[in-house]
Structure formats: C-alpha cells, structure tokens
Amino acid sequence: MRIRYVSAVTLLLTLAALGGPVSAAPVPAPAPAPLAGENLMPNGSAEEVNAQGQPTGWELANPAAATLTTALGGCAGERCLQVERKADAPADANASLTSPVAPTEAGWYLLSFWFKYDFPPESKPLPLVYVQRRAGADRTGWSGSPMYFYFANNPPSGEWHYAFLVLRQRADQTGLQMRMDSQHMGRQLSLDSVQVRRLNLPATFTLLSTNVIRTSYWGGEWVPDSDAMGGIAWRVTEGLFPPGSKMSGPVRTSELPGLYRATYRLKRQVPGGQPVGLNLSGGGGQTMETILPEDFAENGKYQEFTAYFLYPFGGGTGCNWDWGGKGTYDFDMLKLELIRRVSDHEAWNLLYQGVDADRVLPAPPAAPVVAGAPPRAWLGFGLYTEESGLPKALTAAGFQTNTSAISGDGKLVPTFPGTVGLRLMVLADVPARMLSPVEKFQIMRWVSNGGGLVVSGGPYGFGYGGTPGSFVGDLLPVTEDWAFDLYRLPQPAPVLRPNGEKLGMALWLHRAKPRDKAKVLLTAGGQPFAVGWQYGQGKVLALLGPPLGEPPSPYWENPAWTNQLANLLKWTAGL
C-alpha cells in the first residue's frame, strides 16, 4: 500500500480509514494562503523517460563527463534521476545537468529536491546545485562567482535527503543547473522530486518579530561609519583581507520557523571587484543571493537589498556573507523580519510533496500489551526530570524504561531510538526541536496507531522547545502561545485533583488552552495543570506544571504525586 502525501489532511484521513477512527481533529487549519504556487518543473521525479532511457526534458551540459539515466527506487514515484560521473572524464569536466525549465518571471522561487548519493562518507562537501546569475560565468568558488550553489555537507550516503533553496529570478539569470563535483569519479548522484515554485509573498503582513544582526565574523575589521546604524561598519578591503573573508551573523540566531524578509545594507567603497554572496541557512535549506558590483548605484553610499528566507522545522539558523577578495565593501546590518509562521505540517506538505512516505518512512505501530511482560517506555531526560518525579513514576507504573539524555551540543544521547516496540514515550522538558521532522512525523503516526505520548514542561519544554506549530504540538491536547508560554502564578497554588484533593503546591505553569474534547485531569490556580486526550488510537498527556520555583510544600516532594503520576502514565499508555 502506497500513499502519496498530497497533504497532511489526506494523510490523516487515509490513516483514519486504515487504522480506525480519529477521535479528535488533530490537524490545525493550514495557513490561508499557500506558501508557494504550483510546481513549475516538469518531470522533476523522472517518471517520464525518453527512448534513450533518459528523463524527458533533462540534459547533460557535458555528455562527455557523465551519463544521465533514470533508475527505480525514487523516493517520489517509482523512478529518479541518476547522474554518474564517468570514471574517465577529464578532471576539470563537471557532470552538469540542465533542467527542463527555468522560471523566467521575476520573483522569488523555492527550488526543492531530494537527493541521494553513494559517495564515501568522508568525501568533500558536494556542490550539488547552482544557478548562474550571469550567463557564461565560470565558477571559481561561491565568493568569486555570480552564482548560487548549494553544498551537501555529507549527510549519510545511500539515504534520501531533501534540500531547498530560495532564489531570486532576475532578468540576467540562466536556468537551474545541477552538477556533481569532479572529484567524485564513477559515483552516482540520484535526484528526485525536483520542484520549482514561486513563493507567495504576502503583499501586506503583520510583522511578527524583528531581529537585527551585526556581529562580525572574521577577515574584516570594524571601521567608524557615521552612516551605519551603530556608528561602525564591518569592512572587507581588497588586498588587506584574504578572499573568502566573512561578514557574518552569529552562528545561531534561533529564529522561529517561518518565512522571513531579510533586509541588509551594503556599501561599495571601491568600484569593480567581485560579487558578495549572502547565505541564510536553517531548516535544511538556504537562501542564496549574489550581489554584483554593478548592483550598486554609486560608491560610498549605503544601498539596501532585500531577500526572502524560508526557515521550516526549527533547529538553528545562521547567516553570513562571503566576499571574493576584490573590491571593498562595508556591511552595516541585516534585519530579519518574520512575516509569516510556517508549521511543520505546512513545510512537510511543501517539501515532502510526492514522497512515498510509506516506503521511505514505514508507519510504526504501537507495541501490543503483553500480559506478564513489562511495557516499554522511552524517556527523554531533560533538565529537571529527576525533580519532576517522572523516573520514579515510570518505575512505579511498571515500565521498562530506556532513557536518552541531552548532550552538551544539544543532541539526545543515545539518539532517539524510534517508536518501535514502545507503549509510551516521554518528552520530559526535552525540546521538540531536538527531534527531526521525520522523527516528529513518525511519532505523530505512532500515536495515531495507539502509542502514548507524555510531554512535560520546564525551561526547554512546550513553547520554549519549539512545540507549537510542530507535529508534536499538533498532537497535544492543548494549544499554546507560540514560544514564550511559561509564567509564574501570582502566588503558589495547590495542584488539585477533580475531587478537590491537594497534591502539593505549584508556582510555575505553561500557558495553554485545552482543545475541544481534551480532558483537564489536574489544575493549579484555576489553570490546567495536566491535560489528556485521545489522538487516533493513542493518548497524549500534557503536564503543564514544571517543578520550578520555591513554593512551600512543592507538589514534586509530595509522596502522593508519584502515585498520581504513575496512574496518569498508565492511562496514557492505554494500560
């Protein structure tokens, strides 16, 4: 059985038909206007093949360097494009592809594709795609080239990965090209679901947030500049700093997933020279923009440029400039404005469209309950998990629990093992953003199939963990503010059972509103403290009162809390 994921709604309706009734409406309404228009790229999945066995419409720029075929085993449809660089090709000949179509109408476009390769794990980063800004220009490196290109930084070989670029179509720009680097002789690159869509940029919007970035990186210097926002500018000077010098934002800006408008100010001090490249990255994609010397009206005067940046799924953003070592430029600032939020569902529907999820991502069932065998649970161990009482309650409830902790670089160790064999998984103040989009997607399907999910709060939980708008957020029996949802009650308040029994005091809560059909299981200060609901065949429990602050007689030190929590865990696991 194969399912094409045209939309999440279709997916869930299909799952509901296959696996039983979905008791709550789990999918939030998509944004009113789609992020992007129709796919303009014909045969991007290589399902159409010509008499020579090549994908219709696609051409090799240099047939002497490579072969172009299609192969079975695509992630979208049955086939995929396959480019193999000939082992005997000249060293400087690249295996370049020319796509069937390139957009000609000026505007901002989303180029997305899936790729897989068989290169050795330690290969150099792979320049996978580039778009010429100026016809006939040779690539001498991003910094020196009027092109955009994307590096695949060695994700695991043999697996499908998605990537996307946000690019601007200009009048002087040629079409999309893809190529393999010449170092990968005799190796294969597979491409699938290559799509080009025009971004729907809202004509009017409510500005949701603004972030101004100035921080320098290396290879330049601060110079006094009364025209600059802070009285100084970051300057790269020909002859003084080496090519490849950066004008960079911070490594991590940690923006909310969304569509951004980036406005930046550059000043050309010395005419001529090579272009400056802007790169905004995050969420598996990049915005690339090349500013040519001729884009400046005059020297010595700041000019403002605009770019758009799509940042789905979360996980860290960054921006930097690259400079080719020619000409002298001043950088004042870059302003990132969030003009539209993008949920996991929305991003998934856009970037995973056409992907055969059942084959690429088999739907995991919840483990059956076996009499006499302890049910298995997985605990994502967050900052105050010990204090929360969850480990004790898991033991008291009879679970056999595997635990992953958070490492110094913000990853789960051991990595999330997946849901196979689990009855219960607990995200105990573990940020949802620590899970990949695919992991979150799988958890959503696993819960639909009968798994139990507990999400508890803290400085890294719920909104702080990137839960709202994510697949995990969609599973919750509550809706939350976008990110900053933790608040302190006016005064310590007892945690109350429905029968009025007190379990000790709480001081901090996540601000959340129960969804329809959700059940408020505990309250504190008149606010929901523990909320549960059924999602498909599974259950989800939200624990909204983290063990924070210093209330008198805190609930987490109350012996009755462990028993209460153990019962809630068993309820969530369907035991």
Added chain:
Amino acid sequence: MAKFVAVLLALLVLASVASADLAVQVWPDKLQVRPGEPVQLQVTVTGLTAGQTAAVQCRVARLLDQEAAKYDGTTDAAGKVSFTFKPTAEFGYEVTATATAGGQEARGREVFACAQNPWSACVAYGGDSLRSWNMPKPGEQYDPYITKRIADWVADWRTNYESVGEILGIAYDPFSSVAPPPGIDNYFSGQGDTAYRSTVSGLKKLTSDLHANGIYSTVYVNSSVSGVGGTEFARKHPEYLIFTRDGSVFGGLNTQTLPLLQRFYQQYPASLTDKEFQPIIDSISPGGLHIAPLNFEHPELAHLGAESIIRGREVLGYDGVRYDGHYSVPAIGDPLAPSSMYLDYAGKPQPSVRDGDALTARNMKLTMTESRAKYSDFLFGFNWAGFRPDNGDWVMSSKEAATIAPGSYILDEVAKGAGEAAAPDNRWVDFARNMTEEAERARKFGAFLFAGWGGGPGYNEVDTRWIKAFSWAGGFRWIPGDNRNNKAAWRLYNQFAFRYSEFLLSNTLHRLPLEEATKLVQVTASRPIVYERFVEQLQNADGRFLVINLINSPVEERITQQAAVPPVAENVQVTLAPELFAGGAPRLAEARVLNPDATEQSQTLPLQAAGGKFTATVPSFSYWSVLVIPY
C-alpha cells in the same frame, strides 16, 4: 690509586675553602604589602665558621636610590638576623644586606613593593599555572600530592614577582560554586581544560600561603550559572534565564553527566574513591554543565552575586574576583546592535546595549559596593576586549568603565594574538601604538591594564625581553599563556619592573602625546631607538620626573617570538628641549639610567647643557633602558 686519593683530598680542601666564602641572602617575607604593613627582612649569612657571627647592615631604598631605612645587626648562631620594616610610600623597594665577618664582606639584594591597591605595583599576573589542579587519584594520598603542588605554585608566583594572581577554574559561576555547599570539601568546577578539581582545605592552604608570601589572589568567575548548584539555582529562578528568539534557553545544556554529578555530591566523600565517578574526575568539563548566562536586568542577581563572592572569600580566603564577562545587560553578544537577540522568559527583548549600559553599570556598582562594604580591600578584575570590537568580543562601554574600572584590573584578551603572524598587532609598531593607547584609556578610568593571555613558550629570551619592555613602557602588563616562567629574562625583567614600578606603571604618569614627545625629545644612536610613545612625566610627593623609555629597535618588523639578538645600541644621545621643563628645572643636573640587563641596574648620567638644551648620553644597552630625570 695514591694519585686518585691525592686529587680527592685536594678537591675536599678546595670545597672546604669554598664553603667558607661569605655569602648573604636577604629575603623580604612578603613580596608586596599595603602601606604600614610590616615586612620582615630576613638575612641569612652563610660561610661562617662555627660560632662565628657577622655584622649585617641592611639598607632599604626606594624611588631612584632614596634611602628609606637602614638597620645594623649581628647574626645569631645560625647566621640569621631579621629586621622589621614598615613601608609607607608606594611602589618598589630594594633591600640590600651587607655582611662582614672575618675580614670578608658579602652583599645580597632583593626587591619588594608596597601598594594600597595591589594592582598598581603588580607587574605580572600569575594564574596560568593554576590550571587543572587534579584531585588525588583513588588510592593516592592527599599528601604530599596537593601540599607539594601548593608549595610549587606559591614558589612559582614568588620567584616571578607576580604579586597578584588568579586561581582559575574554581568558580565558574558566582551563583552556585564560588564556595561549595556546606559540608562539601571538594570542587568540580571550571571551564573546559581548566576544570578545577580540588578541595576547600587545599584552597585555603593555597591562599593562606600566598598571603604569607605577600601575594594576593583572585578567583575566576563568570556571569553564567553552571554545574549542579547553578542548575538548581536556575530551577528555583527560571525568571532569571535568557531566551533566544525561538524560545530556547540561551546557553548550553548537558543532562548527560548531571545525574552522575548530583549523586557524586550526595555520596561525598565516598564518591571520591568510587570507580563509578572516576569518569567525572578524569574527564568532566564542568563547563559542559554550564547552562546559561542570566538576565541581569534583575538587580537581585547582583545582590546574590555579591553574597556569593563574599562567602567565597570567607570560606576560601581569596582577595577578590576576576569577572570573565560580568553582569552585562543585555547578555553578552553583539555589542552594538539592538539586543533583539535576547529575550526574557516572557519573550520581552532585553534592552539594547546602549540602553543596557546603565543597568550593567548599576549591577557592577552594586556588586562592588556590597563586597567592599564587607571587605574594603576586595579586589576586582574585568575583561574589556580592548575597545577593539573584534570578532564579536565583548566591549566595555564608557559608562561601564567609568563605574567599574576605577581601581580594577582590566584584562584585554585581544592582544594575546600579538605573537601570531596574522594578528593585527603582530608588528611591533602596531603593538606599541594600539596597546599604549589602550593603556592610556585604562588609566583615564583609573584602571590597570593587563594584556593576556598571549604567547608563552614560543617566545625566546630575546622576544621575552622586548615584549615585556614594550608592555611596561606602554603602561600595561603582559600576561603570557602557558609556561611563562622558564626563562631567566622573565624573572629578571619582572624583578626590575617591580623595583621601578613607580616609573613604569603608576597611574599618575602622564604620557606626552606623540607629536609633543617627538618635538621635545630627540634621540640619536648607533641604531634606531623606539621611544616616541614612551615619554612620560611623573609628579607626586617625591617630586617631578621625566621618564623616557628607550627600546633598542627589534631587528624584525614583526613579532616572531624567535627574534634574533640585536646589535647593541651605543652612544644613545637623548636631547631634551628646554620647554620640556618650563617653569621648573632649577636643579636639573643629572639623570638616572635604569637598565634591567646591567649589573648595576641604576646608574647616574651627567646632563650636558648646551644651547638651552640638555643631553644625556647612555653609553650602551642591548634591549631597554629607562632614563629618569628629576626636575
């Protein structure tokens, strides 16, 4: 065989004669004191025969060669005699002991200093040697392991005339671990490879022994919460955390080792020898438990920080703290942009740096005021990244500097790359310009500039001399990185600068602007002399002095750390225009030349007057001489 015995006997005779040679060692029991505090001048005479005593004359000098005290005494049967001296004037002193016995005379010399503010006379800052103080391994005894290390470090600082130093690593976080919880004797804190593992008793012994030697100590602190205590602090006060724009806590988090570390404390002291905890003892980087900088918009944090460092001083005995990033608002980050990067727990952006300056200044003023209300001599140090907003380094604003710098140590960590080819200060001329200008700015705020942590083992004896000469002549102190002490030049130059610190590092020195200096002072010599930025005037209770640092120009343009020995500068004529002394040169008759490499480090030079100008001629020097002219 007989021949061999004869030779042996001859050697023994020679040895006995040699052992009878009179020798004197004079040892101030303290390297540095405050005015009015006593210094025991301990004189030990060796080479006396049994029952013989020596007459000892002890002379204490300061300034150029001004006698501050003179003592006469006789050694006891052990060849020892001691004098008590209470300095009142600040800066360097030199004590010379002359012993006479059996027709022989011997002389010994040592230096010490006096300063109300220990930073002012401090010529080099110790600290790097206190990295990685390891706990004894299981089965290994506390003694003699730690005791020996304490003794080694005290000797290390003392030998190198480092009168103030930093104990790295024990207090990454002033909100939780400056002192461990009551009843806990061991430490696990620190930063990366400086992770500090020791005991309260060991630290107390260290600071106590440092004090006994006239050395002041500070501890490294940061403005984040970290470790077990910091994690608990953040749990009790999530409102103090800072968040990035997507809601995530600004900072790192590691729960991998947290439970193990919590158990370590719970099970102390059995955990010390428990193999389960050995991975922590061996490898944990408590910086990895660093969880977050804090939102210092809350003034309560400054109160809590002050309470913590006061308690730490009471428990551990240190003299102060050095903030590696203090309580700035907004959190450390882009120094100039609006701080839309950082938000409070409710999503409200922190004030911009410019708006936050007042809050930062408030925080540190509060911290310093509260600490000094309890201990008026509490020492403070801060970083400021040298006013060169480079590579995202944090920069102290003028408002902050005006609030917190007076009387403080200021560390510039930008200069540390001077010895690296790509560094902006790699050329000597740039190093001199940039650092001198920065030192002047520090002086303007009443602070004491130290440049660190740069170079170290890479600097040969030649470059060691130059880097130190350029630094002190420029009015700042150079703190090297690792292994700073293994060079004779290091000790020799530190001793020299300590002795003459008044003419090198006093904040009352007035540096002449470059144009003025080159107009009023002209230097000719057998080879180029660097002096232009190093002409200063000193006026205090002792009189008025013109101070000219003369540096024999390095052979290479760049700081290579492996410089070649320069040709000796000879016949160095320093001509002074009369207007330099306008209104005050009736006694102008002679100059003093101070040379760290000379046997007699202070020598008198005549001043030749001709055509209304005065000329002093320094016969020769290899690296650096300081010409001091009273007027």
